[in-house]
Amino acid sequence: MERKKLEKFKKILLEKKEELIKKVNELKKESLEENFEEPGDPIDKAVTSKEKEFFLSLREKEKEILEKIEDALKKIDKGRYGVCEICGKNISEKRLKFVPWARYCIECQEKIEKNIIEI
């Protein structure tokens, strides 16, 4: 991939990273505040724990994306960015614009989703 394009993707990834870190920190703060709340009546409690679950799962998902972004940034430094980890073909730029931290090309991703190949 051209250097200029790489720099562009790097910028996108860094911006997304910052955005996610902020989001994760906000979620952390919210769930911490929840812990200090007085236990209410059972209905209130049920809603709170459901919300908490939601925040936790959201946080897990954000963390997962953060890890993928870190990976992608390392790949940029090593000059391996945009190359499918399974078949070694270039991942299309269209796909990278949509999922800048993509590790696999669309063909391999589809195979993974259909359980044709295992990772």
Ligand SMILES: [Zn+2]
């Ligand atoms: Zn592939």
